[in-house]
Amino acid sequence: MKRAALAALLVLLLGSVAHAERLIVSVSNHRVTVTPNYSGEELVLFGSVEKDATTPADRTAYDLVVTVMGPRADMVTRRKERTFGIWINTDYRQFLQVPSYLALFANRSFEIITSPEIARRQQIGLNNVLLTQRVSGDYADVVPNDAFRSAFIRLRTQRGLYREDASAVTFLTPTLFRTGIPLPAEVPIGTYEVEIKLFANGAFIGKTETAFEIVKVGFEQFVATTARQNGLIYGLVTAAMALMTGWMASIVFRKD
């Protein structure tokens, strides 16, 4: 018993040696509210790298990779092909529980920060993030240059929902950093996970997590919940609204 406790303590100590730095982060707003005049927003993530006694003295420069992941959803990517002279959807791939919003920020390019091997393991860069596909009954991610995968990332990037920026993180002092998290206007509603990974001399030395949520409030919230929970009443009210609008217009524009 005593020996087991000692072993546990040893493991704990060794573990803390491996994680000699502590990351302290905060997002400027943990609850983004969507109001009628919402048209996108930019959050700011602040943080600092706290060293302790066990930090090797030669470790002065750090690298950071920030990953922001929106609520997950299933998505289908379809490919059109020419059949009998017309372009129709012939092939498709289903992406399972992939982030609806995905942003990867770093202070310098991912290749300089770490080795391809570690980048793959830590999912650094859009090419390395795990995007599970259903491929004929199997669940797996495919090679980064797969046509469906790259088309998926390209289309999401075009809409501003997937982004990769290797110069977004700025170090204000060698240990104090900040980065902006741009949220486009058509941002998905839900909980967003933020992962901050710390690297030094190419090695992964620790990470921390935080989160923020995007919520509808007030009128938007009311409409969305009513539509979902009381479909019949919602439909009746919408239909009545249509009739009212039509009737009022015919009164307003009545000539005789």
Added chain:
Amino acid sequence: MQLYLPIADLPVNVFLVLAMGAAVGFVSGMFGIGGGFLMTPLLIFIGITPAAAVASVASHIAASSFSGALTYWRRRAIDPALAGVLLCGGVTGTALGVWTFTQLRALGQLDLMIALSYVVLLTTVGSLMFSEGLRALMRTRRGTVPPRRTHNWIHGLPLKMRFKRSKIYLSVIPIVVVGIVIGFIGAVMGIGGGFILVPIMIYVLRVPTSTVIGTSMVLTLVTMLFATMLHAVTNHLVDAVLALILMVGGVTGAQFGARAGQKIRGEQLRLLLGLLILSVGVRFAVELVIRPEDLFTIRELGVSG
């Protein structure tokens, strides 16, 4: 001015949507059609998902056809008996269409089916109307009297009924069949079907032009109210805010459209409508034939969590 849509989940420019509603409303008031086949592609173009667009457009069409119908009612340009018989078929057709829609979706390739039926329907109806309008216009230019309307086999069917306001004596069978067909097409393709109904009523049923538009609006109104309810209950995708902006624009446009429509002569009106329908049909056809800018598309299957 930007406004966030609670169901479609994106901000839109209010004035842009108002203008779109007014433009489509003008066209719908002028020709007595719902305008869904114009509105839905426009909404998709500004970034609203097809499902939410189709669902919200239904209530917009209901509003503008109601305001139009009221105007026509005051002018005594609606035949209530004819509308009633059409509706019997229309409701049956809509229910059948919704059922077929579900079956087709299970089979896949629904998008292609819809695109193909758009092309076939719009180009056929459009070119028929356009050529007929052109012929009628030439006749009036030359000053010749149009040939007398001859009775066809449809007028030999039993179960005849007298429609006083339209001044026709016609069997109810073809009217119910037309109602079923329109209701069915409307539910499957997500359109009001007015642009098919109007020519059928004029050329096949020989309903006088004076009551055609008003009566077809009544059918559009009821089927679209039905569709709004159906979409709200099954898909929860009707965006009331979007619908309201579209409605306000739409009913205003429809009033001016209805007035403009009264000033234009019948054959010119048919020529214009034929041209409009034909061009939308050709646009859909071109989209199918031309190599798309992007071969890939993404569709979200619903956010969880």
